[in-house]
Amino acid sequence: MEPHSQLPSSLSVDDNNVRMECYLRNSESVNHVFLNCDLASLIWGSLERQLNLVLVPVDDILLKLQGWWVHSSGNSALAALTRLLPTIVCWELWKARNKACFKDVVTTSTGLLHQITLQLHAVGHAFPFRCTSTGGATLRGQGLVPFLVYPRHRTIALSWSCPARPYVKLNIDGSSLGNPSDSGGGGLVRDDSGCFLCGFSSYYGWQTNMHAEASALLEGIQLCLSQGYGHVLVELDSLTLLNVVQGRSKCLWRIFPIVSAIQAKLERGVFRLQHCYRELNAAADALAKHASNMRTSSEYHAPTYLPDILGILQLDREHFPYIRTTRWISFSSP
Structure with a gap:
């Protein structure tokens, strides 16, 4: 697509002889x-x-x-x-x-x-x-x-996938109602068949989204270590936080202590961190929003869990498709 080589006749002024004199x-x-x-x-x-x-x-x-x-x-x-x-x-x-x-x-x-x-x-x-x-x-x-x-x-169909043995999967998410405002984090651990093992819903006070995401990741890793899970596949929908933790982006000074603690605890087990789309992180998102809205903190262990995520857990186990709409661009003809 080449630009117009000639100035269109419509793009002109009334007096072509006006000069810079x-x-x-x-x-x-x-x-x-x-x-x-x-x-x-x-x-x-x-x-x-x-x-x-x-x-x-x-x-x-x-x-x-x-x-x-x-x-x-x-x-x-x-x-x-x-x-x-x-x-x-x-x-x-x-x-x-x-x-x-x-x-x-x-x-x-x-x-x-x-x-x-x-x-x-x-x-x-x-x-x-x-x-x-x-x-x-x-x-x-x-x-x-x-x-x-x-x-x-463009629409694409996505579905949550179970981890391969011997891994368990940890999904985490953070929520801030006003960025900054009341914030919370949520996370849950599931086994290779998609069954719920444990989870948390924690209130973090007046914080930003990034602070809540980082706090939730740290709490989720601590939960896995306390339960003895040595191989953990971690999914989070914040690509920014993932890049910070993995050293590909600079860390904000406000969350530097949290990120440093995350990096230290990752060395205590076999952890694989990967990004996931927000549609596949619905259960963790529900736990995080519950904490920020209710200003409460809870920890759950199978078979008990927050009733709000019951339907999401069943859909994820059955690999129910979530529909994601993506944007792309096409060029006009010259």
Whole structure:
């Protein structure tokens, strides 16, 4: 998909003969260079008409930038353009000013718009613009963006799997109601047939999600060691915490003592840590949410367990499929 090689005829200004000569005949100021000179006025006006932006006339460049950026919320192609274009316009106006002052080279409005479009295309190839509304295709047709990416959704079926002997499986999860807020952690251990062995639901007080996840992992490992389980497959749905514990990411100082304790206890047995999707961690999630909501802590041993997870345990043992929706993107044709 190649960017548009020619500036579309629709992307133009009313007077193609406006040049940067104004810099040589007027007293120079920031507002004059970037906003009030004939060339700058035509460029801003042309782009605002292209994007259908209705802005209050101002005489200060900072107010002009603010007027554009109030339209920049969201992840649509239009929002991305209103974030990018003011910076690119000012940069190209500054380059045109320097060419006029130091090289005696004049810049036409059409030439300046062409340079702005080329800059947008370079950004668009590195960070593609997303099409989230019908207006995105219009922007591509006008030549302001080289192409668009269209979000698509795909569904996959997942099922919880039993560990292979001699391993037991520990699923853990953390919960913080407001990040930070009341937090809790939950975990449960199951054998190679999916039968519940033991578990916990613990309240951790006012903490963040990451703190709750790390605390739950530490408590789950301690539970396995206290019950004499020497081979443990640990599943958690926090890829960030997994990378921290395994040394692939830096550790936040707030949870450094917890992570250090986790790493020390992992050396006391055969532990395999792996990431799992959130859909496959429903039982641990229910235990964690119970603790953070009820502000209580409990430990469970077979055959007793929290009634809230009875249905989840049965579904997991029968390898009932959980449906996960994933997002991917496809590119528009040039």
